[in-house]
Amino acid sequence: MSSGILSIGASALNAAYTALRTTGNNIANVNTPGYSREVTSFSPQISTDNGGIYIGTGVAVDAISRVYSDFLGQQTNLAQASASQADSTAQLTGQINSMFSDTTTGLGAVIDKFFTQIQALSANPGSAATRQTTLSAAQEMAGQFNNYYAQLQSMSQSAQQQIGQEISSVNTTVGQIASLNSQISLAAASGQTPNTLLDQRNLDILTLNKSIGVTTSTQSNGAINVYLANGQPLLVGNQTFALTMGQDPANPQNVVVGTSVGGTIAALDPNNSGGGAIGALLQFQTQTIPNVENQIGQLALSLASQFNALQAQGMDQNGNVGSNLSPFFATPTIGVTAAPTNAGTLAASYGTVGTVQASNYQLSVLGGNYTLTRLSDGTTVASGALGGAGTNVQADGMTLNLSASTASGDTYTIAPQVQLGAANIGVALTQGSQIAAASPLQASVGPANQGSLAVGNLSLPANPSASLLQPVTLTFSNANTFTYTIGGGAPSAPQTYTPGTPISINGWSLTLTGAASASGGDVVSVTASGSSDNRNALAMAQLQGQSVLNGATLDSAYSTVVANVGALASTAQTDQTSKDAILQHATTAQSSVSGVNLDEEASNMLQFQQQYQAAAQLIMSANATFTSLITAINAA
Known part of the structure; x- marks a missing residue:
C-alpha cells in the first residue's frame, strides 16, 4: 500500500519538477528572439484493478510542446x-x-x-x-x-x-x-x-x-x-x-x-x-x-535642342552665321548599329525630344515593308512600305531615314540614349563671342511710306548661309503688287501682296501686315543686322516660358x-x-499566442511549487506509513 502511495508521490514530484523547469525556461527566454512559449502536458497513469475497484497510479509527463500558430x-x-x-x-x-x-x-x-x-x-x-x-x-x-x-x-x-x-x-x-x-x-x-x-x-x-x-x-x-x-x-x-x-x-x-x-x-x-x-x-x-x-535626360535634350536651333539661326559677335556657327550645347546622338549584311543605311536624329522613350528599338525589313519595334515592351511603333527614293520614319520622338538601297533582311538596332541626355550635355562654345545673340537679318518699313505696312514675323532657315545677308528691298507699285531686288540687282517680276501671307525670298520668310499705298512708292527693307543686335538672345530668353517639352x-x-x-x-x-x-x-498577434507572459508564468510557478510541495509531503506520508508498518511487524 505504502509503495503505491510512494510511486504516486514520485510521479507527482516528477511532474511538478518538469513543469517548474518548463516555466523556468519560459521565464529565462522571455526576451529571446524567436522563442516560442512551452507548456508541459500530463496524463493519468493506468489505474490498477484492486478487487473491482480501480485505483490511480499517478501522473505521466506526456510532452513539452511549443505554443505556435503556423497561420500567424x-x-x-x-x-x-x-x-x-x-x-x-x-x-x-x-x-x-x-x-x-x-x-x-x-x-x-x-x-x-x-x-x-x-x-x-x-x-x-x-x-x-x-x-x-x-x-x-x-x-x-x-x-x-x-x-x-x-x-x-x-x-x-x-x-x-x-x-x-x-x-x-x-x-x-x-x-x-x-x-x-x-x-x-x-x-x-x-x-x-x-x-x-x-x-x-x-x-x-x-x-x-x-x-x-x-x-x-x-x-x-x-x-x-x-x-x-x-x-x-x-x-x-x-x-x-x-x-x-x-x-x-x-x-x-x-x-x-x-x-x-x-x-x-x-x-x-x-x-x-x-x-x-x-x-x-x-x-x-x-x-x-x-x-x-x-x-532629366529629356529636359536636358529639349533645352539643348531648342538653344541649338536658335543658335543655328542667329549670328555671333564675329558675324558668323549658319555652318560657320558652333552649336551652343553638345548632346548625345542616337546610336545606330547595322547588321553586317545590310544593303542600305539608316540615319537617325531627334525629332520631338519630349516623346523620346528610354528604350532601344529594332528596325527590320521584310520584303518591301519595314517594322520598328520598341524593345522595352515589344510594341510595334511604326510600320509601312519602303519608298523608292528612301523612306522617312517618325516615331517616339525620332526621325529615321532609310536609304533607297535598303533591302529585305536589313536590320538595325537603334539606341535613343535619352537617359544619357543629362550625362552628355555640355557647352560646345569656347568663347562668349560665339554666342549667336543677334538675328542675322532685320526688316523695316520705309520712313516715307504712305500706307500702313508693318513688319510681322521674319523667319530664317535652320542653318542660314552667308548669302542670306544680302540686302533685299521690296518696292510696292500699288496696294497689291511689289517687286524686289537682292543685293542691288535687277528687280524681280511683279509679285502679289496679300496682308498676313508669308513672302519667301532668298531663303527667309517675311510676314507683313497692313496695306501699301494705292499710289505706290512704299518700300520694305531687309538688311543684315549688326553684331550688337539682341533679337536672337531675346528669343533664347523666352524659351524659359515657352512650351517645349510635351506641352510644358x-x-x-x-x-x-x-x-x-x-x-x-x-x-x-x-x-x-x-x-x-x-x-x-x-x-503582436503572434506574440499573444507564442510569447512568454511573465504574469502567467509567475502564476504557473506558484501552482507547480505547491504541487511539488504537496507531492513531497505525500512521499513523506508514504514513508511514515511504511515505517509504522515495519515497526508493527517487528513488534509482533
Whole structure:
C-alpha cells in the first residue's frame, strides 16, 4: 500500500519538477528572439484493478510542446517581407528626393541662373564680360546636369552592391535552414520534437523574408522547402539552390536576380519579387532610377535642342552665321548599329525630344515593308512600305531615314540614349563671342511710306548661309503688287501682296501686315543686322516660358520632375508607415499566442511549487506509513 502511495508521490514530484523547469525556461527566454512559449502536458497513469475497484497510479509527463500558430507565423513572414521592401524603398527614394530638394545650388537653381544671364545678354549683347558670364552659367548648368546623372548612377551602383550583400545573406541563411532541416528530421525519426531547433528555423525564415519574400512547405519528415516568388526553389529538404545575380541582357547597366537553371538565371520580376530588401532594390535600379534619368535626360535634350536651333539661326559677335556657327550645347546622338549584311543605311536624329522613350528599338525589313519595334515592351511603333527614293520614319520622338538601297533582311538596332541626355550635355562654345545673340537679318518699313505696312514675323532657315545677308528691298507699285531686288540687282517680276501671307525670298520668310499705298512708292527693307543686335538672345530668353517639352515649359517641366520625385518619396514613406504597422500587428498577434507572459508564468510557478510541495509531503506520508508498518511487524 505504502509503495503505491510512494510511486504516486514520485510521479507527482516528477511532474511538478518538469513543469517548474518548463516555466523556468519560459521565464529565462522571455526576451529571446524567436522563442516560442512551452507548456508541459500530463496524463493519468493506468489505474490498477484492486478487487473491482480501480485505483490511480499517478501522473505521466506526456510532452513539452511549443505554443505556435503556423497561420500567424506565415502572416508575420509576409508582413516582414512587405515591411522590409517598404523600408528600403522609403530610404532609397529619400536619397533622390534630397538631391532634388536643394533649392540653393541644385539643378533648378542653376537653370534659373542660366536664363537670368541670357536675359542679361539680351540687354547688353555687345558686352564681352556679359557674354563670358553667360557662357560660365551655361557650363555650370550643364555640369549640374552631369552631376545629377552621376549621382543617380552612383545610387544605382550602390543598389547593385546592396543586392550582392543581400544575396550573400540569403544564401548563408538558406544554408543554416538546410542544416536545421537535417537535425529536425533526425530528431523526428527518433520520435522527438526539437522545440529549440524549430524556433531557430522559424527565426531564420523570418530573417530570410527581410531580404527576399519566400514561401515554405513542410515535408512529412519535418523538413521544410523554401521557394521564391517565381516558384524557383531555394531549398528542398537539405539541398540548397544558390540565389545569384547577373547582367540584365535587356539592359547591361542593370542586374537580374534568381536561381541558375541550366546556366541561365530564372530572373525574378521586379514587380513580383515577393518583397524584402532585394525587391525594393530591384525596383529602384530597374524602374525608379531609369525613370528619373529619363525625365532629366529629356529636359536636358529639349533645352539643348531648342538653344541649338536658335543658335543655328542667329549670328555671333564675329558675324558668323549658319555652318560657320558652333552649336551652343553638345548632346548625345542616337546610336545606330547595322547588321553586317545590310544593303542600305539608316540615319537617325531627334525629332520631338519630349516623346523620346528610354528604350532601344529594332528596325527590320521584310520584303518591301519595314517594322520598328520598341524593345522595352515589344510594341510595334511604326510600320509601312519602303519608298523608292528612301523612306522617312517618325516615331517616339525620332526621325529615321532609310536609304533607297535598303533591302529585305536589313536590320538595325537603334539606341535613343535619352537617359544619357543629362550625362552628355555640355557647352560646345569656347568663347562668349560665339554666342549667336543677334538675328542675322532685320526688316523695316520705309520712313516715307504712305500706307500702313508693318513688319510681322521674319523667319530664317535652320542653318542660314552667308548669302542670306544680302540686302533685299521690296518696292510696292500699288496696294497689291511689289517687286524686289537682292543685293542691288535687277528687280524681280511683279509679285502679289496679300496682308498676313508669308513672302519667301532668298531663303527667309517675311510676314507683313497692313496695306501699301494705292499710289505706290512704299518700300520694305531687309538688311543684315549688326553684331550688337539682341533679337536672337531675346528669343533664347523666352524659351524659359515657352512650351517645349510635351506641352510644358522648361520651368514647369523641371518642377514636374521635382514634384514627381517628391510624390514618389512621400508615397514610399506612407507605404512604409502602413507596412510597418501591419508588421507590428502581425508580430503582436503572434506574440499573444507564442510569447512568454511573465504574469502567467509567475502564476504557473506558484501552482507547480505547491504541487511539488504537496507531492513531497505525500512521499513523506508514504514513508511514515511504511515505517509504522515495519515497526508493527517487528513488534509482533
